[in-house]
Amino acid sequence: xxxxxxxxxxxxxxxxxxxxxxxxxxxxxxxxxxxxxxxxxxxxxxxxxxxxxxxxxxxxxxxxxxxxxxxxxxxxxxxxxxxxxxxxxxxxxxxxxxxxxxxxxxxxxxxxxxxxxxxxxxxxxxxxxxxxxxxxxxxxxxxxxxxxxxxxxxxxxxxxxxxxxxxxxxxxxxxxxxxxxxxxxxxxxxxxxxxxxxxxxxxxxxxxxxxxxxxxxxxxxxxxxxxxxxxxxxxxxxxxxxxxxxxxxxxxxxxxxxxxxxxxxxxxxxxxxxxxxxxxxxxxxxxxxxxxxxxxxxxxxxxxxxxxxxxxxxxxxxxxxxxxxxxxxxxxxxxxxxxxxxxxxxxxxxxxxxxxxxxxxxxxxxxxxxxxxxxxxxxxxxxxxxxxxxxxxxxxxxxxxxxxxxxxxxxxxxxxxxxxxxxxxxxxxxxxxxxxxxxxxxxxxxxxxxxxxxxxxxxxxxxxxxxxxxxxxxxxxxxxxxxxxxxxxxxxxxxxxxxxxxxxxxxxxxxxxxxxxxxxxxxxxxxxxxxxxxxxxxxxxxxxxxxxxxxxxxxxxxxxxxxxxxxxxxxxxxxxxxxxxxxxxxxxxxxxxxxxxxxxxxxxxxxxxxxxxxxxxxxxxxxxxxxxxxxxxxxxxxxxxxxxxxxxxxxxxxxxxxxxxxxxxxxxxxxxxxxxxxxxxxxxxxxxxxxxxxxxxxxxxxxxxxxxxxxxxxxxxxxxxxxxxxxxxxxxxxxxxxxxxxxxxxxxxxxxxxxxxxxxxxxxxxxx
Numbered sequence: 001x002x003x004x005x006x007x008x009x010x011x012x013x014x015x016x017x018x019x020x021x022x023x024x025x026x027x028x029x030x031x032x033x034x035x036x037x038x039x040x041x042x043x044x045x046x047x048x049x050x051x052x053x054x055x056x057x058x059x060x061x062x063x064x065x066x067x068x069x070x071x072x073x074x075x076x077x078x079x080x081x082x083x084x085x086x087x088x089x090x091x092x093x094x095x096x097x098x099x100x101x102x103x104x105x106x107x108x109x110x111x112x113x114x115x116x117x118x119x120x121x122x123x124x125x126x127x128x129x130x131x132x133x134x135x136x137x138x139x140x141x142x143x144x145x146x147x148x149x150x151x152x153x154x155x156x157x158x159x160x161x162x163x164x165x166x167x168x169x170x171x172x173x174x175x176x177x178x179x180x181x182x183x184x185x186x187x188x189x190x191x192x193x194x195x196x197x198x199x200x201x202x203x204x205x206x207x208x209x210x211x212x213x214x215x216x217x218x219x220x221x222x223x224x225x226x227x228x229x230x231x232x233x234x235x236x237x238x239x240x241x242x243x244x245x246x247x248x249x250x251x252x253x254x255x256x257x258x259x260x261x262x263x264x265x266x267x268x269x270x271x272x273x274x275x276x277x278x279x280x281x282x283x284x285x286x287x288x289x290x291x292x293x294x295x296x297x298x299x300x301x302x303x304x305x306x307x308x309x310x311x312x313x314x315x316x317x318x319x320x321x322x323x324x325x326x327x328x329x330x331x332x333x334x335x336x337x338x339x340x341x342x343x344x345x346x347x348x349x350x351x352x353x354x355x356x357x358x359x360x361x362x363x364x365x366x367x368x369x370x371x372x373x374x375x376x377x378x379x380x381x382x383x384x385x386x387x388x389x390x391x392x393x394x395x396x397x398x399x400x401x402x403x404x405x406x407x408x409x410x411x412x413x414x415x416x417x418x419x420x421x422x423x424x425x426x427x428x429x430x431x432x433x434x435x436x437x438x439x440x441x442x443x444x445x446x447x448x449x450x451x452x453x454x455x456x457x458x459x460x461x462x463x464x465x466x467x468x469x470x471x472x473x474x475x476x477x478x479x480x481x482x483x484x485x486x487x488x489x490x491x492x493x494x495x496x497x498x499x500x501x502x503x504x505x506x507x508x509x510x511x512x513x514x515x516x517x518x519x520x521x522x523x524x525x526x527x528x529x530x531x532x533x534x535x536x537x538x539x540x541x542x543x544x545x546x547x548x549x550x551x552x553x554x555x556x557x558x559x560x561x562x563x564x565x566x567x568x569x570x571x572x573x574x575x576x577x578x579x580x581x582x583x584x585x586x587x588x589x590x591x592x593x594x595x596x597x598x599x600x601x602x603x604x605x606x607x608x609x610x611x612x613x614x615x616x617x618x619x620x621x622x623x624x625x626x627x628x629x630x631x632x633x634x635x636x637x638x639x640x641x642x643x644x645x646x647x648x649x650x651x652x653x654x655x656x657x658x659x660x661x662x663x664x665x666x667x668x669x670x671x672x673x674x675x676x677x678x679x680x681x682x683x684x685x686x687x688x689x690x691x692x693x694x695x696x697x698x699x700x701x702x703x704x705x706x707x708x709x710x711x712x713x714x715x716x717x718x719x720x721x722x723x724x725x726x727x728x729x730x731x732x733x734x735x736x737x738x739x740x741x742x743x744x745x746x747x748x749x750x751x752x753x754x755x756x757x758x759x760x761x762x763x764x765x766x767x768x
Contacts, residue, residue, distance in 0.1 A: 010378075011301040029423065030723035031069040034062050034082055041066030041314050042108060043180075044199065044220045045084035046133075052077050059183040061133070065314050066369050071424045072467075073101075078477040082106055084198075123206060124563035125564050127510055132156075132202040136194070139619060142653075143658030143689055145233070145740050147177075147184075147219055153651060155624040156202060158562075159217075160647065168217065170204075172387035172517075172558060172575065180221055181318065182366065183380070189219075191248055191261070193232070193742065196221045204562065205503050205515055207427065207465045207475050209376065209419050227252055233696075233740035240729045241268040242736075252667075255313050261306045269729045272296040272334070276724035280540065282343075282593050287540065290339040291724070299331035322361070329356040338396070344709050350396040350538070353484075358762070374421040382413040384651065388762045394538060399464040401536040402445035405764050412436040419463075429463040439529060439763040447534045452488035453763060457524055459482060469621030470507070477501040483524045486529060487547040495551035497522035511564050519556040522743040523550040525583055527763040529598045537767050541594045550581040550600040567616040577606040582634070585674050596719055602636035604672040624649045632670040637718060641670035641677055660687045662699075679712040683731075698738040707732060 047068045048059040062068045077097050080103065083089035083139070087108040094101060094547065115230045134154055143152040151168065159171045166186035177184045179192065203216040210216040229253040234578040236243045246263040271332045274292035307611040308321035333353035340346050346731045362384035374570040386409035394401040417431035436456040461479030479499035486492040500520040509514055525696045529544035558575030588601040608630035616622045633640045646665040651658065663684040670677045687700030703709060711732045714723035725739060 008610045009013070028073045028075065028098070029069060029071050029100040030073055030080075030103060031067070031100070032096065033104060034066045034068065034084075034106045034108060034701075035473070036087065037107055037109055039107075042084055044086070045082060045087075045108070045235055047293075048081040048083075049073065050079040050081055050091075052079060063370070067374065069421070070372065072322045078176050080106075082108060084108065087553055098548070103562045112729070125511065125569055127562075127564055132204060134200040134202060136197060136200065137619070137654040139658075141194045141197070142656075142691050143653055144194040145651075145689075145691070145698070145738070147179075147189035147194070147197070150194040150197060151189075151200070151217065152649075154200065155569075155614040155616075155622055155649065155651070156628075157575070157614040157624060158204070158560075158610070159202075159215075160626065161195075170215050172556070172573075173214040175217055176210070176213045178210075178216060178218040179208065180317075181218060182368065184219075191246070192219060192221075193231075198222050203408040205473075205475060205505050205513075207463075209378065209417060209429070222420070227745060229742055229744045231740070232744040233738070235736055235738040237733035237734055237736045239732070241266065242517070242730075243267075249296065254426040256309065256311045256674040258627045259310075261304070261308075263304050264302070266299075266301040267615065268299045270295070270297045272298075272726065274334075274726045274727045275338075276722060276725055278722040279720070281719050285343040290341075292337045292339075294335050294337055296334035297331050298329075300327070300329045302327045317366070317372055318367045319364075320388070321364050323364075325358075325360045325362075327356075328358075329354070337680075348397040350394070353393050355389075355391045357389045360384055361711065376419045377417070381414040382411075384411045385409070386411070388764060389768060390762075392535075392767055394536065394767075396539055399539055401539070403447070403767075404444040407439060407440055407441040407487050407762060407764050409439045409763060411436065415514070416432070417612075419550045421698045424467055426467060427463070427465045431461050431463070433457075433459045437525065437763075441531075441532055441764055442561070448490075449533050451531050451533060453485065453530055454526070455483075455485040455524070455527060455530065457483045459499070473505045473507070475503045481522050483522070485524070485530060490532070490547045493548065495522075495524075497551055497553055504593045513562045515560045515562075517556070517558045517560070521556075523552045523554065525598070528766070531763070535767055537596065540592075541596060542590075543767055544595055546598045547599060549583055552600065553580040554578070554584055555580070570616045571610075573610045575606075575608055575610075576744070579604045579672065582672060584634070584672065585717075587720040589719050602634060604632070604634045606672070607631045607633075620653050622651045630669065632672055634670070634672055634675060637675070637716075639670055639675060639677075639715075641668065643667055643669045656690050656692050658689045660689075662686075674715075675717065676713050676715045681706075681709045681711065683709070694742045694744070696738075699735065700733040703731070704733055 013528045017615060034045050036042055043062055043066060045062045045066070046059065047062065047070070048497060049057040049070050051057060060068050060070055073096055075098055077092050077093065077095050080094055081089065082428045086443055087110055090106060090108055092106065096550055109624065126135070134156070136150060136154060140150060140153040144153050148161060148163045148166055151159070154165050159168060159175060160170070161168050168177060177189055197219050199220045201218040201220065203210045203213070203218070208534045228249070231247045232247050234245040244263070244265040246261070247257065248261045250257060250259040267346050272293065274291060274293040279287045279292070280287045302325070303324045304323065306321060306323040308319060310317070310319035332355070333351065336350045336352070338348050338350055362382065365381045367379050371377060384408070388403045388407040388409060392403045410629060413435050415431070415433045417429065419427060419429040421427050434456065439452070441451040443451065459481045461477055466474045466476070477500065481497045481499055483495040483497070484492065488721065498520060499522065500518065502519070503515050503517045505513060505515040524743045529545055529549060530547050533545050535543045537543050555578040556575065558573060560571065560573045563570045580594045580603055581600045582602050582604040583598060583600045584602055586597050588595050608628065610626065610628045612626045614622070614624040628645045630643045631641070644665070645667045647662050650661045664682060666680060667675065668679045683703055685700060685702040687698060689696065689698035708727050710732070711726045712724070716723060
């Protein structure tokens with residue numbers, strides 16, 4: 001294919017660039033360590049190499065052990081400047097004479113200044129060779145209650161932050177979040193106190209331990225040794241029932257800390273409205289059907305608890321945690337009036353009710369080891385068990401359909417990574433991941449069946465980062481993936497895929513950067529697709545699994561330009577994504593039934609551009625704008641859709657108060673998996689918050705002047721097409737109130753991460 005040939009061409013060019021000889025420059029290295037007055041390591045302190053006239057030469061930050069190194073240093077006299085928030089800066093002279101230099105221990109004294117008291121003038125974005133270092137200012141920290149709030153307040157131009165559901169993304173995909181180098185999930189960041197965050201690292205061109213990510217955010221927190229806290233927070237929606245309440249407590253003693261979390265969430269709403277028209281084309285006749293939903297109801301509640309023990313020293317970070325999650329949806333149903341025409345001419349009522357219950361205990365072990373010469377070894381081991389139950393009853397006129405499923409799901413996940421820094425700011429790394437799921441499902445009702453599936457994916461990657469002089473760098477991460485799955489009674493399936501994440505970066509200046517990225521990846525089918533089960537949707541339509549789906553392969557290429565000038569930040573990007581063996585919904589006729597299943601026989605591509613701008617008008621007023629264009633094309637069946645989106649965010653800070661306004665334009669997009677075009681209406685909202693000492697109060701509203709926000713869908717599969725308009729109570733005029741309070745006892749201690757994964761995985765094939 002043309003795109004594949006072009007990708008090979010670009011890949012060859014990048015590999016050729018990697019082979020270019022590096023120009024002749026000095027081979028000297030400066031290394032050392034930074035401590036505080038108690039001789040404890042100071043991680044992530046800034047280290048700058050200056051000429052004797054204070055001209056900047058290069059810079060870095062200390063690692064988790066307080067160690068640093070600078071490569072490619074010519075023989076000369078220099079100044080080394082050390083600084084970090086909360087400590088007095090220090091400058092020492094050094095001399096480099098035809099040999100590597102080991103600097104004596106540097107000790108920084110505390111200046112007793114807390115992060116919340118610091119006001120950063122001008123730009124708080126500092127472009128370094130492999131990351132953007134962001135120092136939150138006083139206003140951004142004060143008017144944030146969670147890690148998501150702070151990230152939103154930072155207004156990084158190319159990142160979109162959804163504080164409601166914890167989604168963080170850029171134009172290339174999901175941004176991975178870390179806390180002190182350890183990967184974090186929604187609850188981790190949600191429970192992170194902004195006042196404990198010292199700085200934020202944004203890896204828009206990930207290297208080293210972050211080389212496997214599309215992009216990465218690393219929160220660097222202050223380290224405390226003793227004390228504890230109790231924290232309470234709750235958020236309640238006004239307009240329909242939706243609440244989320246959490247409590248956490250932590251006690252630290254020396255290198256060991258103990259943390260307990262618990263929480264409860266519930267959601268309940270009614271009267272979603274759907275108007276849908278369907279056409280089903282059988283060989284000899286056609287059936288048309290009008291759906292008008294007259295009543296609907298949804299009710300869900302969730303509880304979780306987690307206990308964690310961690311031990312952190314200069315040499316290691318070890319933790320163990322156990323968690324338990326229960327998720328229950330006792331009500332999820334609707335009543336609909338159906339009007340048939342064509343082959344049938346009649347009007348009947350239908351009722352669709354679902355009941356789901358999920359239990360998931362889990363265990364997680366984590367270790368991070370700092371080895372000699374800057375080497376790092378990290379591993380994560382996770383295991384969980386899921387007990388899932390799903391019941392659906394569908395009634396139309398005098399006929400009833402039933403599906404009752406019970407599932408046992410065992411999941412295992414191991415991840416290990418080794419990273420080795422090399423001379424000249426280069427690095428080498430290798431990582432290994434294995435994911436394994438075993439599920440047994442017992443289906444009763446209209447179709448009795450027992451399904452047993454084991455599914456695994458093993459991935460191995462090698463990472464190499466190469467500096468090419470002062471202006472260029474290459475990040476090269478080849479790898480391989482092997483996907484295995486076997487459904488009882490069918491042949492085993494095995495798929496090999498080559499993987500690659502490569503970026504060639506041109507550092508135009510301290511304020512500008514241009515990067516070219518080429519990626520090859522793969523994705524296994526959703527676990528709920530791989531079965532040979534039939535589920536009745538209604539008395540005309542059946543949903544069926546497919547145990548022979550192929551492995552989807554993705555080919556991406558993109559060009560990104562970044563600009564940072566004082567208070568102004570911008571990013572422009574053009575990217576193309578090509579999906580081979582795209583897994584998608586497929587409809588066909590079988591006798592007198594319409595069958596909905598899945599195929600992996602088509603290709604799809606996305607072509608898009610994005611412009612993101614942010615500006616700090618003053619210490620009080622900041623704004624961010626994002627504009628995006630996306631074209632989605634699917635080959636089988638042939639579908640094409642153009643879409644545009646604009647997003648505006650404005651923040652204003654005034655003493656203890658913060659005000660926020662945001663708006664999103666209407667958008668239209670073709671989903672390359674469901675093959676449905678979704679039209680979303682414009683949305684907007686506002687919030688005001690008050691923060692003082694340990695208290696945080698926030699009130700907000702969404703779509704305050706919109707009574708009927710309509711979400712539209714349409715598609716045409718050939719034998720089946722539909723279009724619908726849906727309104728929901730959760731997308732209309734709503735408001736919310738949030739209250740949080742933290743009580744510290746003893747010495748202040750950083751708020752620990754909440755690693756509980758509240759997502760429920762299941763292989764049960766469900767009817768939407």
